[in-house]
Amino acid sequence: MRWTLWIPLGLFVFFLGVAGYQLTQPKDDQIPSAMVEKALPEFELPAAVETMPGASRANFIGGKPKLLNIWASWCLPCIAEAKQLEVLEGQGVEIIGVAIRDKPEDVANFLERYGNPYTRIGKDDISSLMLEIGASGVPETYVIDAEGVIRYQHIGDIRLEHIPLLLEELKKAET
Amino acid sequence: MIAEIGLAALWLAAALAALQLFAGVLALRQNQDEDGELARLVRPAAMVQALLASLAFLMLMWCFAITDLSVKLVAANSHSLKPILYKVTGTWGNHEGSMLLWVAVMAMSGGLIGWLEKRLPVRTMQATLATQGFVALGFYAFLLLSSNPFERLPIPAPEGQGLNPLLQDIGLALHPPTLYIGYVGLSVAFSFAIGALLTRNVTPEFARVMRPWVLGAWVFLTLGITAGSYWAYYELGWGGWWFWDPVENASLMPWLAATALLHSTSVLAARDALRTWTIMLGVVAFSMSMLGTFLVRSGVLTSVHAFAVDPERGSFILALLAIYIGGSLAIFALRAGTVAEGKRFAMTSREGALVFNNVMLSAILGIVLLGTLYPLLTEAFDIRVSVGPPYFNPVSAIFAVPMFLVMAAGPLMRWREDKPARIQLELAIVGAIILGVLAVVAVLGDYSILAILGLALSAGLAIASFMPLRGRKLARVPLATWGMVLAHFGVAVSLFGMASESAFTTERLSAVTAGESQQVAGWNITLESVDPIAGPNWTAMEARVIAQRGKGEASVMVPQARNFWAPAQATSESALLTRWDGQLYAVIGDSAGVDANGNQRWQLRVWWKPFVTFIWYGGLLIALGGALAIIGRVSTDLKRRRAVLRGTEKRAEAEQLKMEKIDGYGTF
Numbered sequence: 001m002r003w004t005l006w007i008p009l010g011l012f013v014f015f016l017g018v019a020g021y022q023l024t025q026p027k028d029d030q031i032p033s034a035m036v037e038k039a040l041p042e043f044e045l046p047a048a049v050e051t052m053p054g055a056s057r058a059n060f061i062g063g064k065p066k067l068l069n070i071w072a073s074w075c076l077p078c079i080a081e082a083k084q085l086e087v088l089e090g091q092g093v094e095i096i097g098v099a100i101r102d103k104p105e106d107v108a109n110f111l112e113r114y115g116n117p118y119t120r121i122g123k124d125d126i127s128s129l130m131l132e133i134g135a136s137g138v139p140e141t142y143v144i145d146a147e148g149v150i151r152y153q154h155i156g157d158i159r160l161e162h163i164p165l166l167l168e169e170l171k172k173a174e175t
Numbered sequence: 176m177i178a179e180i181g182l183a184a185l186w187l188a189a190a191l192a193a194l195q196l197f198a199g200v201l202a203l204r205q206n207q208d209e210d211g212e213l214a215r216l217v218r219p220a221a222m223v224q225a226l227l228a229s230l231a232f233l234m235l236m237w238c239f240a241i242t243d244l245s246v247k248l249v250a251a252n253s254h255s256l257k258p259i260l261y262k263v264t265g266t267w268g269n270h271e272g273s274m275l276l277w278v279a280v281m282a283m284s285g286g287l288i289g290w291l292e293k294r295l296p297v298r299t300m301q302a303t304l305a306t307q308g309f310v311a312l313g314f315y316a317f318l319l320l321s322s323n324p325f326e327r328l329p330i331p332a333p334e335g336q337g338l339n340p341l342l343q344d345i346g347l348a349l350h351p352p353t354l355y356i357g358y359v360g361l362s363v364a365f366s367f368a369i370g371a372l373l374t375r376n377v378t379p380e381f382a383r384v385m386r387p388w389v390l391g392a393w394v395f396l397t398l399g400i401t402a403g404s405y406w407a408y409y410e411l412g413w414g415g416w417w418f419w420d421p422v423e424n425a426s427l428m429p430w431l432a433a434t435a436l437l438h439s440t441s442v443l444a445a446r447d448a449l450r451t452w453t454i455m456l457g458v459v460a461f462s463m464s465m466l467g468t469f470l471v472r473s474g475v476l477t478s479v480h481a482f483a484v485d486p487e488r489g490s491f492i493l494a495l496l497a498i499y500i501g502g503s504l505a506i507f508a509l510r511a512g513t514v515a516e517g518k519r520f521a522m523t524s525r526e527g528a529l530v531f532n533n534v535m536l537s538a539i540l541g542i543v544l545l546g547t548l549y550p551l552l553t554e555a556f557d558i559r560v561s562v563g564p565p566y567f568n569p570v571s572a573i574f575a576v577p578m579f580l581v582m583a584a585g586p587l588m589r590w591r592e593d594k595p596a597r598i599q600l601e602l603a604i605v606g607a608i609i610l611g612v613l614a615v616v617a618v619l620g621d622y623s624i625l626a627i628l629g630l631a632l633s634a635g636l637a638i639a640s641f642m643p644l645r646g647r648k649l650a651r652v653p654l655a656t657w658g659m660v661l662a663h664f665g666v667a668v669s670l671f672g673m674a675s676e677s678a679f680t681t682e683r684l685s686a687v688t689a690g691e692s693q694q695v696a697g698w699n700i701t702l703e704s705v706d707p708i709a710g711p712n713w714t715a716m717e718a719r720v721i722a723q724r725g726k727g728e729a730s731v732m733v734p735q736a737r738n739f740w741a742p743a744q745a746t747s748e749s750a751l752l753t754r755w756d757g758q759l760y761a762v763i764g765d766s767a768g769v770d771a772n773g774n775q776r777w778q779l780r781v782w783w784k785p786f787v788t789f790i791w792y793g794g795l796l797i798a799l800g801g802a803l804a805i806i807g808r809v810s811t812d813l814k815r816r817r818a819v820l821r822g823t824e825k826r827a828e829a830e831q832l833k834m835e836k837i838d839g840y841g842t843f
Contacts, residue, residue: 005511008455009504012462015548016497019469022551023489076336101738126714127738131765 040068040148041132045122048099048107055096055122060144065151065173066094067166068142069118070130073102073110075138077157082114084158089117093170097121098129100138141166145173178246181234182325185275188227188282189315192308195220195285199305203374209297217304218289224311225286232266232279235324239266242335248272248324250332257335264348270472270488271324273351278314280352280359284388285311288363294384294816296376303370310362313495321491346406354399354426358464360392361429364436368457369503372510377450382443383812385457387805389440392460393433394801400426401794412747412762414782416676416790419567424547425467428540432460435536438529446590448517448526452533458507462500463540469496470547521592528585535578539571546570572625579632579670583639586659601642609635622678629674637667654807662800669793675786682782688774696783698759699723703731705763705777713739715748718763718777722752734763757785 035041044056060066069085071078089095097118099107107121124130133142133150143152143166152169154162195217202214209215235248239262244250252269253262267276285307292300318324367385371377403426408416417423436456442449469492520526546562583605587598595602613631616622640663644652681696692701703719715737723729732750739746752759764778 002512005508008459009501009508012500012504016493016501018548018552018555019493021555023493025554074334076332 035134035150036153038150040142040144040150041129043122043129043132045098045124045129048097048102048121048123049104049111051108052118053120055098055120057148059096059120060146060148062146064094065143065145065170066096067170068144069095069097069139070100070133070135070141071097071139072100073106078110078139079114081139081157081159082117084160084163085117086115087163088158088166091167093167094119098124100124100127100130143169143173177234177237177243178325178327181231181238182323184227184231184234185315185319185325188224188231188278189312189319191220191224191227192282192311192315195224195308196305196312199301199308203298203301203305206298214297214301217301221282221289221304221307222286225282228279228282232275235272235275236263236266238325239263239272244333244335245327245331247326247328249335250328251336254335260345260348267351267355271318271322273355274314274318274322275324276352277355277359278311278318280356281307281311281314281362284359284363292384294812295370295381296374299370299374299376299381301370302373303366306366306369306373307363310366310499313498317488317491317495321488344406344410346402346410350399350402350406353395353402357392357394357396357399357433358429358468360388360395361433361461361464363388364392364457365461365503368454369506372454372506372514375510375513377443377454377514379444379447382440382453383808386437386440386444387809389433389437389460390801390805390808393430393437394798394805396426396430396433397794397798397801400430401791401798404794405791409749409751409760410746412749414680414682414749414760414762414780414784416787419546419563421547422467422471424543425463425470428543428547429460429463429467431536431540431543432456432463435533435540436460439533442526442529443517446518446520446526448520449530449533450514450517451511452530454511454514455507456533458500458503459540462496462503463544465492465496465500469493520590523588523595524592525585525588525590528581528588531581532578532585535574535581538574539578542570542574543567568625572628576628576632579636579666582663582666583636586643586663587639601639601645605635605639605642608638616678620678626674626678629670630678633667633671633674636670637664640664640667653811655804655811656807658800658802658804658807660800661803662797665793665796665798665800667793668789668796669791672786672789672791672793676784676790679785680782680787682780684778684780686768686776687779688770688776693781695759695781697724698781698783700761700779700781702777702779705775708735710737713737716763716766716777718761718779720750720761720763720779720781722759722761724754732759732761734761736763736765753788757783758787759783 040057040060042057044058045054047054060068067088071081085095095117097120099121102123102125104123107123111118122129129135130138137155139157141154141158142150143154145151151173152166154166158166198213198216198220202211202217205211205213207214238246238249239253240259242249242253242255242257242262244255248269248271252272253265257265265272267273285304288307289304295303364385367381367388371381371385400423403423404416407418407423408414436453436459439449439453439456443453469489472488472492546566549562584598584602587601589597609631612634613627616627616630640660643656643660683693683695683700685693687693687702689702689704692699694700699722701721701723703721705716705718708715708717715735717733717735720732720734721729722732730752732752734750735748737746737748747762747764750761752761760782762780764780766775766777768776770776
């Protein structure tokens with residue numbers, strides 16, 4: 001028996017060990033936007049539905065920290081997070097929405113079916129804010145402090161377990 | 176119903192794979208011949224399994240074609256508004272569907288072997304088909320237990336979730352299936368290798384049986400990589416054609432292993448040497464394709480291709496890897512020592528050159544493997560690194576340069592033993608060409624060392640690849656030799672394209688208003704207009720760019736910056752203008768504000784890439800060479816078999832005559 005013949009198996013077992021260990025490690029592959037800790041870009045968007053005002057950067061200045069929620073009526077995860085947004089609204093959080101590539105009647109429909117946690121909804125037909133703020137998709141939610149600085153970015157839908165996290169980030173943003 | 180039929184067919188196919196495995200193993204243990212009680216079941220099991228697996232795949236394709244939103248996979252990956260072509264190609268544009276395509280192709284090749292392959296000894300054949308069943312069983316289990324493509328939703332979705340817009344392209348229709356056929360071909364080679372190893376039957380005959388599968392797999396891998404590279408080139412809009420991304424490497428590594436395997440199989444078939452090495456490469460080649468699948472699907476490495484990442488699946492594939500690769504390497508370690516050594520040969524011979532290049536290819540494979548897995552290793556110590564071109568290019572060149580040199584000389588040498596003096600004229604010509612081009616390019620311009628070496632080597636190799644034809648009657652040169660000549664020439668063509676692209680590309684990025692002109696490498700580029708347009712599921716800013724070369728005819732290019740919805744994603748559609756000596760590549764970027772007169776300005780990026788298309792022409796030539804070699808080899812084998820058959824018949828006839836004569840003596 002030649003021992004050299006066992007070398008490939010040895011190398012493979014080593015690879016198995018490393019790969020197996022890596023698989024058990026929690027993986028953090030969300031890329032935070034480089035915009036966190038930077039000022040919210042200047043924007044002014046018209047109203048997405050007739051019944052509510054549009055949104056601009058000025059709306060975030062002063063008062064308490066607010067949430068900026070980028071969503072769309074055609075996005076399924078946005079339906080899933082609607083309940084959690086209502087809970088946050090119930091806790092006294094002001095949420096300003098920006099609807100991406102949407103039609104007024106679809107937005108109105110969505111709000112009627114899944115609730116309306118927003119104080120304002122801007123209409124972004126060419127994803128301009130999305131690009132400027134470095135959002136990779138919908139939905140995304142940002143914590144903006146009273147000086148208009150982005151303090152925290154949440155990628156994907158807000159689940160139940162994220163609510164305390166967001167409330168804490170909002171509290172941190174007060175200072 | 177359609178989805179349920181598909182699922183039922185898949186379960187039945189899995190059951191048949193199990194039958195193929197157990198019948199094969201038991202027949203082998205009981206030393207049954209082809210007509211044994213269990214041995215008789217093995218081939219039909221493989222054939223029926225092929226039908227059932229294809230049926231399952233067709234059923235899934237049907238669900239996608241009619242956008243059956245009650246099927247979870249369709250709802251998650253398709254959209255009713257998508258063009259029908261992309262609905263159908265969407266079948267394999269996701270994890271579950273692509274795995275189903277994999278098993279369907281695998282079952283079809285298993286069925287083909289079971290139906291047609293009758294050259295090998297019975298025992299080797301049983302071991303091969305049992306191995307094939309064993310490999311298939313693992314993939315069926317993976318599909319059925321952890322990624323069922325036919326799963327229904329409790330309530331049908333109102334609308335599909337779309338498809339990654341980057342994947343909405345004709346490139347997708349061709350690229351993954353070609354690669355998969357290549358991977359599966361390697362799994363067949365693997366089954367043959369294990370079958371031969373288990374029955375200690377590593378013979379030239381075995382090599383001849385395995386060779387068409389290796390060649391076929393290699394042709395498809397070549398096509399898949401070529402198509403994938405071109406796709407990335409025009410779809411990503413970065414102007415590059417190879418990024419050393421983990422997923423690209425995952426397709427390159429099996430190709431490198433298959434290239435080495437292909438050449439060592441030829442040595443085994445022609446000279447009965449390199450027995451153990453060929454078996455080893457057979458195992459490694461398939462291991463590389465499984466490893467690639469693991470890296471892509473488990474998400475342990477970050478990549479632009481990671482469209483179906485799931486750690487649970489990762490564990491499943493890792494378990495399959497452990498069983499198949501670990502198991503086969505263990506068998507290799509136990510058995511390879513007992514395989515009798517093949518014939519010996521001198522270092523200066525054709526075998527010697529092939530062995531040298533096999534070692535170089537394996538070294539490059541090792542380098543790519545190390546570079547791909549290195550981030551995985553360092554992450555275990557919490558260091559995040561990314562390994563890119565600065566590592567891969569120079570380090571693989573260290574081995575590629577001597578490989579290309581030997582590749583120019585190898586086909587000119589004789590088998591077994593040769594004197595370099597015999598071919599000194601040819602070597603001198605090739606050497607002179609290489610040095611001449613090297614000197615000219617190095618003097619004329621300030622280019623990177625790798626680009627200069629690439630240009631010189633490609634010139635030498637292009638000439639050298641045709642030298643084996645010298646002094647031979649062209650009409651009588653075997654098809655397989657033509658295949659080799661073409662494939663080697665293709666490597667030279669491709670290498671020339673790569674070197675030329677990296678040495679001579681000129682790039683221009685500027686913010687221009689409509690009507691403004693600029694110059695790129697003899698081209699006059701004018702931005703005529705930028706207008707919004709809308710497609711079925713996207714909107715875009717489309718630029719009309721007029722390109723004119725000197726006083727020549729003006730051509731229109733229309734690059735777009737597209738925005739898809741569902742899911743929202745921005746892509747850039749580059750515009751290409753192909754000339755015989757290169758490509759003009761234009762990308763329109765974001766709006767860049769307004770100029771002093773209030774006119775809108777746009778970012779326009781234009782590259783002139785001389786001879787860049789040769790990269791892919793070369794790839795096609797390589798694949799064509801491989802295809803010619805398959806046709807040549809298979810037809811020669813068939814002819815030989817017919818001749819042998821005729822020989823036996825004649826011998827039998829002669830025997831009969833002799834008997835009659837003897838009988839005749841009796842009567843006289």
